[in-house]
Amino acid sequence: MSEIFNISRRTFLKTGALVGGGLILGIHLDLAGAEEGAGPGQEPLAPNAFVRIAPDNTVTIVVNHSEMGQGVYTSLPMLINEELEADWGSIKVESAPVDPVYNHTAFGMQMTGGSTSVWSEYDRLRKVGAAAREMLVSAAAAAWKVDRKNCRAGKGKVVHSSGKSFTYGQLAEKAAALPVPEKVKLKDASSFKLIGKPTRRLDSAEKVNGAARFGLDVSLPGMLVAVVARPPVFGGEVKSVDAGKAKTVPGVKDVVQVPSGVAVLASDFWQAKAGRDALNIEWDEGPNAGLSTAGMKEQYAQMSKTPGKVAKKSGDVETGFASAAKTISAEYSVPYLAHATMEPLNCTVDLRPDSCEIWVGTQFQTVDRNAAARIAGLKPEQVKIHTMFLGGGFGRRANPASDFVSEGVHVAKAAKAPVKVIWTREDDTKGGYYRPMWFDSISAGIDKSGSPVAWKHTIVGQSIVAGTPFEKVLMKDGVDKTSVEGAADLPYAIPNLLVDLHSPSIGVPVLWWRSVGHSHTAFVVESFLDELAHAAGKDPFEFRKRLLTMHPRHLGVLTLAAEKAGWGNPLPKGRGRGIAVHESFGSYVAEVAEVSVSPKGELRVHKVTCAVDCGRFVNPKTITAQMESGIVFGLSAALHGAITIKNGRVEQSNFDDYPILRLNEMPNVEVHIVKSKEKPGGIGEPGVPPVAPAVANALFSAAGIRLRELPMRPETVLQAIKKG
Amino acid sequence: MISLEINGKKHSVDVSPDVPLLWVIREHLRLTGTKFGCGIGMCGSCTVHVDGKAERSCQTAVGEVQGKKITTIEAVGTTPAGSAVQKAWVAEDVPQCGYCQSGQIMTAAALLGRNPKPTDTEIDAGLSGNLCRCGTYQRIRRAVHQASKMMGQGGKP
Numbered sequence: 001m002s003e004i005f006n007i008s009r010r011t012f013l014k015t016g017a018l019v020g021g022g023l024i025l026g027i028h029l030d031l032a033g034a035e036e037g038a039g040p041g042q043e044p045l046a047p048n049a050f051v052r053i054a055p056d057n058t059v060t061i062v063v064n065h066s067e068m069g070q071g072v073y074t075s076l077p078m079l080i081n082e083e084l085e086a087d088w089g090s091i092k093v094e095s096a097p098v099d100p101v102y103n104h105t106a107f108g109m110q111m112t113g114g115s116t117s118v119w120s121e122y123d124r125l126r127k128v129g130a131a132a133r134e135m136l137v138s139a140a141a142a143a144w145k146v147d148r149k150n151c152r153a154g155k156g157k158v159v160h161s162s163g164k165s166f167t168y169g170q171l172a173e174k175a176a177a178l179p180v181p182e183k184v185k186l187k188d189a190s191s192f193k194l195i196g197k198p199t200r201r202l203d204s205a206e207k208v209n210g211a212a213r214f215g216l217d218v219s220l221p222g223m224l225v226a227v228v229a230r231p232p233v234f235g236g237e238v239k240s241v242d243a244g245k246a247k248t249v250p251g252v253k254d255v256v257q258v259p260s261g262v263a264v265l266a267s268d269f270w271q272a273k274a275g276r277d278a279l280n281i282e283w284d285e286g287p288n289a290g291l292s293t294a295g296m297k298e299q300y301a302q303m304s305k306t307p308g309k310v311a312k313k314s315g316d317v318e319t320g321f322a323s324a325a326k327t328i329s330a331e332y333s334v335p336y337l338a339h340a341t342m343e344p345l346n347c348t349v350d351l352r353p354d355s356c357e358i359w360v361g362t363q364f365q366t367v368d369r370n371a372a373a374r375i376a377g378l379k380p381e382q383v384k385i386h387t388m389f390l391g392g393g394f395g396r397r398a399n400p401a402s403d404f405v406s407e408g409v410h411v412a413k414a415a416k417a418p419v420k421v422i423w424t425r426e427d428d429t430k431g432g433y434y435r436p437m438w439f440d441s442i443s444a445g446i447d448k449s450g451s452p453v454a455w456k457h458t459i460v461g462q463s464i465v466a467g468t469p470f471e472k473v474l475m476k477d478g479v480d481k482t483s484v485e486g487a488a489d490l491p492y493a494i495p496n497l498l499v500d501l502h503s504p505s506i507g508v509p510v511l512w513w514r515s516v517g518h519s520h521t522a523f524v525v526e527s528f529l530d531e532l533a534h535a536a537g538k539d540p541f542e543f544r545k546r547l548l549t550m551h552p553r554h555l556g557v558l559t560l561a562a563e564k565a566g567w568g569n570p571l572p573k574g575r576g577r578g579i580a581v582h583e584s585f586g587s588y589v590a591e592v593a594e595v596s597v598s599p600k601g602e603l604r605v606h607k608v609t610c611a612v613d614c615g616r617f618v619n620p621k622t623i624t625a626q627m628e629s630g631i632v633f634g635l636s637a638a639l640h641g642a643i644t645i646k647n648g649r650v651e652q653s654n655f656d657d658y659p660i661l662r663l664n665e666m667p668n669v670e671v672h673i674v675k676s677k678e679k680p681g682g683i684g685e686p687g688v689p690p691v692a693p694a695v696a697n698a699l700f701s702a703a704g705i706r707l708r709e710l711p712m713r714p715e716t717v718l719q720a721i722k723k724g
Numbered sequence: 725m726i727s728l729e730i731n732g733k734k735h736s737v738d739v740s741p742d743v744p745l746l747w748v749i750r751e752h753l754r755l756t757g758t759k760f761g762c763g764i765g766m767c768g769s770c771t772v773h774v775d776g777k778a779e780r781s782c783q784t785a786v787g788e789v790q791g792k793k794i795t796t797i798e799a800v801g802t803t804p805a806g807s808a809v810q811k812a813w814v815a816e817d818v819p820q821c822g823y824c825q826s827g828q829i830m831t832a833a834a835l836l837g838r839n840p841k842p843t844d845t846e847i848d849a850g851l852s853g854n855l856c857r858c859g860t861y862q863r864i865r866r867a868v869h870q871a872s873k874m875m876g877q878g879g880k881p
Binding site: 067068069070071200201203204205206207208209210211212213214216217219225250268269270340341342343344389390391392393394422424425426621625628629630631632633636654655656660661662663664666668669 | 739740743744747750751752754755756757758759760761762763764766767769796797798801810813814817818819820821822823824825826829847848849851852853854855856857858859860861862863864865
């Protein structure tokens with residue numbers, strides 16, 4: 001997803017916001033049923049689809065991106081209202097239905113992901129706001145029979161030079177009937193009143209009193225609750241099922257077989273779960289019954305010793321290594337990771353002969369709608385999706401396979417009643433679609449002066465896009481761009497470089513996980529670069545600085561983070577600092593971590609100082625929140641997270657064995673935002689990649705041990721200390 | 725029949741006494757502000773007050789709380805601590821996805837109810853049972869302090 005972003009972003013930079021490229025058209029055409037409406041970049045300006053003004057002056061903004069905590073229900077209304085000039089306090093937000101008018105401006109489908117919401121709407125929504133404002137002014141001028149030049153809009157009113165005024169509410173009906181202006185003039189950044197100003201979230205009030213409605217909160221008349229027994233091994237199937245006992249559980253209404261397993265339908269969740277516990281299923285475990293991550297790691301290590309598909313080649317690594325005074329080699333590995341959204345997966349479906357209504361927290365409306373239509377035997381336009389608040393997304397709710405939505409429709413089809421499918425936490429943790437497990441073999445040569453002269457990096461891990469409609473655009477010459485992002489585009493000035501890739505086919509479903517490939521490559525690249533600095537006897541910050549002279553934005557955040565963190569200042573005994581810098585999703589982030597280790601091997605992260613350059617920004621409060629959020633997400637993975645598989649079975653099940661960071665482990669996080677006039681970049685994901693390497697580098701500084709494997713659990717730390 | 729007093733209202737529910745309070749609150753009484761996160765008492769999303777004490781409703785059998793006063797997120801704003809916490813949460817812009825926040829607020833309100841001026845360490849100890857995947861922890865710490873201050877000023881921000 002990130003690479004879709006990067007490519008389209010280049011187009012964005014080159015041609016302006018609303019023009020898409022052939023690449024995006026490729027995605028557009030690959031999704032059956034998605035090719036309706038105008039092509040990407042040719043969205044008609046449809047203010048009426050995005051803005052609704054009621055006679056009581058309430059302004060409803062219809063938001064076409066899913067709110068999953070990243071703040072789009074505030075930042076996107078800010079874009080519209082910068083131009084619309086309604087009273088900010090009168091704004092209400094509503095989620096958009098599925099319709100081509102709400103398609104992502106770059107991807108030609110309705111979706112939220114890749115840290116793209118703000119930049120992809122930056123121009124369109126301001127134009128929408130401006131068009132709506134112009135229509136309101138025209139309506140007022142017509143009512144007064146005056147020249148519209150003497151009318152001004154502001155704070156929810158149109159005011160005439162004579163002093164008379166109409167509220168937007170008074171004008172709305174007339175304005176909505178007017179033709180949409182073909183061209184609108186947008187404000188200069190210097191006169192922005194909202195954009196760039198710290199603005200509180202619009203959805204806080206309903207999120208502190210229990211009123212906010214998530215997918216799991218939906219209830220329909222006559223609705224049944226379903227819990228599904230899924231195979232214990234990925235790719236397994238039901239061989240036989242004895243539902244006799246389950247059907248005697250009080251409240252259980254039915255037991256039905258669906259492609260993903262066996263669904264137990266009951267009046268409520270507890271009964272459905274009790275019914276599932278009483279099922280007797282014989283599984284055909286299929287080809288993955290012997291799978292183990294321990295075995296896979298050995299295979300990956302072997303593969304990493306052989307040449308893979310070339311992702312990036314510059315200069316000649318052989319010559320480079322031959323000229324080196326010193327060569328350093330290392331192996332790195334990171335595990336599968338679950339998204340572990342706080343709201344477990346769920347989907348509510350009301351399927352009728354000629355319609356299908358779905359209530360769900362999803363990031364992939366168009367894909368899910370089309371999948372639902374295929375299963376229901378309906379036309380896509382007969383399927384209606386109500387996008388609820390998402391209790392976290394992180395990529396899990398953007399599945400090309402539409403797993404949890406497809407299953408919901410299958411269950412509703414078999415049940416012949418409205419159904420809510422609820423996943424337990426255990427179902428969610430074991431349900432697959434993980435961040436892939438990776439193994440990296442990496443070497444570099446440094447010359448006598450300590451400068452790197454050769455870099456060879458072999459990456460082994462599953463492709464996320466293989467076998468999906470995204471393959472055509474993200475897979476080039478056998479290289480999945482999302483597997484090598486952050487590694488193949490190394491910013492450091494190293495004359496001889498080779499990055500290659502093995503993408504083994506493994507039966508574990510994988511998916512984008514907040515920051516996608518960068519979640520792994522930043523750890524490897526930024527840790528190894530630290531190793532090089534120490535091998536060259538240089539300060540890791542100074543070492544990076546010298547290699548980044550051609551990359552001012554990397555350099556800018558690196559220097560800012562170091563300065564704010566007091567890089568080089570003495571620390572209490574036992575503490576160490578580590579630094580890392582990484583670009584992803586069009587934004588540049590550097591982080592300095594300060595850590596210590598307890599005698600039990602527990603890593604304590606005391607402080608993270610973060611500097612971010614995301615270009616022009618809309619809501620600095622959101623930037624800070626998302627940096628903090630990314631750091632916590634990255635720390636959960638760096639310190640705790642691992643999904644492992646043994647005998648084909650996922651070994652983790654809940655927050656006891658798949659822990660995430662808790663409040664008592666939360667470091668003091670300081671975020672510094674670079675003032676920039678560059679085009680806006682992403683903010684949801686770029687905070688994640690630098691934190692794991694910053695912590696690993698800090699650990700080296702604090703305790704002299706180099707961890708090349710995540711997570712950095714106490715037992716791993718102790719083992720490394722023992723080894724010296 | 726199970727008799728429950730929730731948010732000052734009496735309810736009769738036809739469920740088995742061993743059903744977790746969480747699912748009765750959510751599905752039978754349709755008070756959906758209380759969230760299901762893990763079902764094993766590890767995440768705190770389902771926190772409610774039972775006689776003023778924060779309890780995991782996913783680990784509380786509904787039969788055990790008959791005759792006790794139960795408060796959920798929907799009514800915690802009627803208590804001085806709950807009201808201060810909600811105001812502070814908005815002022816500090818705490819929520820992101822918001823899913824865990826009902827539980828965070830219920831736990832914070834119970835903490836302030838018994839300890840109106842908690843230290844950082846006491847806040848960490850009191851709220852570390854509540855997970856937040858969005859990582860709003862830093863603002864949670866700030867908001868608890870702010871709520872504590874508000875309570876000291878008679879609930880005013």
